[in-house]
Amino acid sequence: MRCAVAVMTALLLAAGVVEAQELTRGPFLQLGATDSMVVVWRTAAPLTGAVEYGPDAGLGLSVESPAPSTEHAVALTGLSAGTEYHYRVLSGGVVVADGLRFRTFPGPASAGEFRVVVVGDTGTGNQAQLDVAAGIRLSAPDVGIHTGDFIYPRGGSDLEMDRKYFGIYAETISRSVIYPTVGNHDLDDGGTVFFGSFHLPDDSPGGERYYSFEYGDALFLILDSNQGMGVGTAQHAWIEEQLAGSRKLWKVVSLHHPLYAAWLAVEANRRVLDPLFARYGVDLVFQAHAHFYERFYPMRNGRAVATGEDPDYQDPDAPIYVVTGGGGGSLAQRNPGANTAYYASVYHHVRLDFQGSRLLLSAVGRDNQVFDNMSISKVVAPVFRRGDTDGDGELLITDAVRILNYLFLGGALISCLEAANFDNSESVDISDGIHVLNYLFRGGPPPAPPGPLPGGCGPDPDAPGGPGDLGCEEYSGC
Numbered sequence: 095m096r097c098a099v100a101v102m103t104a105l106l107l108a109a110g111v112v113e114a115q116e117l118t119r120g121p122f123l124q125l126g127a128t129d130s131m132v133v134v135w136r137t138a139a140p141l142t143g144a145v146e147y148g149p150d151a152g153l154g155l156s157v158e159s160p161a162p163s164t165e166h167a168v169a170l171t172g173l174s175a176g177t178e179y180h181y182r183v184l185s186g187g188v189v190v191a192d193g194l195r196f197r198t199f200p201g202p203a204s205a206g207e208f209r210v211v212v213v214g215d216t217g218t219g220n221q222a223q224l225d226v227a228a229g230i231r232l233s234a235p236d237v238g239i240h241t242g243d244f245i246y247p248r249g250g251s252d253l254e255m256d257r258k259y260f261g262i263y264a265e266t267i268s269r270s271v272i273y274p275t276v277g278n279h280d281l282d283d284g285g286t287v288f289f290g291s292f293h294l295p296d297d298s299p300g301g302e303r304y305y306s307f308e309y310g311d312a313l314f315l316i317l318d319s320n321q322g323m324g325v326g327t328a329q330h331a332w333i334e335e336q337l338a339g340s341r342k343l344w345k346v347v348s349l350h351h352p353l354y355a356a357w358l359a360v361e362a363n364r365r366v367l368d369p370l371f372a373r374y375g376v377d378l379v380f381q382a383h384a385h386f387y388e389r390f391y392p393m394r395n396g397r398a399v400a401t402g403e404d405p406d407y408q409d410p411d412a413p414i415y416v417v418t419g420g421g422g423g424s425l426a427q428r429n430p431g432a433n434t435a436y437y438a439s440v441y442h443h444v445r446l447d448f449q450g451s452r453l454l455l456s457a458v459g460r461d462n463q464v465f466d467n468m469s470i471s472k473v474v475a476p477v478f479r480r481g482d483t484d485g486d487g488e489l490l491i492t493d494a495v496r497i498l499n500y501l502f503l504g505g506a507l508i509s510c511l512e513a514a515n516f517d518n519s520e521s522v523d524i525s526d527g528i529h530v531l532n533y534l535f536r537g538g539p540p541p542a543p544p545g546p547l548p549g550g551c552g553p554d555p556d557a558p559g560g561p562g563d564l565g566c567e568e569y570s571g572c
């Protein structure tokens with residue numbers, strides 16, 4: 095098919111129907127990070143490329159893709175976390191996409207507020223898919239997940255991928271990274287088009303087939319349910335390693351074939367993954383393949399828990415499974431069981447609003463109306479770190495200012511008094527403020543270990559795995 099596309103493009107170029115530098119795909123974003131972003135695009139003919147970017151519309155920075163090619167993936171590096179950048183794309187020296195923006199991922203200690211969209215089973219190109227895509231654009235996500243099946247009816251080609259994905263979501267994917275989950279139809283051609291389209295994290299044993307990414311205080315696992323997931327498989331071991339090794343407040347999973355659904359649930363996968371997800375505190379599992387919306391009560395080993403709290407859960411301590419397979423593929427109608435909290439055979443996308451220790455889920459129909467809501471709240475132990483006067487887990491210049499303000503102007507400390515005692519001396523004094531500045535700007539010694547704490551500072555943060563356990567490397571002499 096690539097060959098057919100090339101022949102057709104050559105004919106159109108010769109006839110003057112398309113310009114050589116004309117974009118045939120993108121630009122779209124991939125591999126987002128706190129300090130980098132990858133911009134990807136495709137042109138009608140092999141040309142050099144460049145991305146001009148900067149913190150404002152004046153741009154000022156540039157990275158070139160000097161080898162003439164129809165395929166370009168340019169990494170912008172050395173960026174600041176949680177920062178908006180403007181960018182534009184040049185092809186053969188001509189500006190072909192202008193006035194674009196993205197925001198880098200927020201820093202690891204930043205809980206913050208951010209929005210994620212989830213959509214799946216999209217690729218028909220029909221009006222329903224266009225309506226849902228318009229809703230996603232209005233949701234303006236910071237980051238997104240596609241739960242799989244990018245092209246219907248079967249398999250795909252680059253042309254179909256352009257028509258049923260890159261064209262339809264062009265604006266959204268130029269400003270936010272949408273992470274793809276591989277569905278069954280994405281492998282109809284052996285995965286050539288799917289894996290040739292995306293640039294994904296590839297450091298799992300499965301390469302780009304399954305991977306993880308972090309955004310704010312959330313870990314996302316994107317799994318491959320087309321291959322084995324049972325105990326003893328590389329993927330199962332990797333899932334456990336990822337979940338056990340993460341201290342993120344929120345853990346979200348995406349896989350195409352459902353574990354819990356009114357239709358097409360894969361019982362063998364459910365038996366091996368359900369206990370794993372429950373044990374390691376997975377909050378949400380997004381699934382697709384069945385073309386409807388279905389939200390379950392929190393599920394543990396096949397049983398619903400905390401059903402009386404629906405739809406606003408407080409620390410449910412069991413994953414909530416959601417089928418989001420209504421992105422454009424022909425809808426299916428099935429009868430949900432007793433473990434289902436909400437079911438609707440409707441076209442939709444899901445919006446997740448992370449608000450610190452609270453997470454709000456909204457299911458949005460093709461008419462852009464929210465038809466289902468659910469929230470999860472968690473009691474989060476305060477983070478304690480000497481010098482961190484507002485308890486946000488980070489040492490910043492504002493912490494030093496707050497100490498001096500407290501000492502000399504009667505200002506308030508947001509966290510407990512002991513948090514201002516950077517050096518764990520007998521009292522809070524000016525040296526604590528100076529120590530913070532020295533640590534931040536001159537490579538001075540780090541804060542003293544927490545030690546025994548008075549009341550009001552939360553639970554013992556020094557305990558292994560406790561909220562203040564920042565690792566021995568953070569402290570001298572531990």
Ligand SMILES: [Fe+2]
Binds near residue numbers: 279350383
């Ligand atoms: Fe599917």
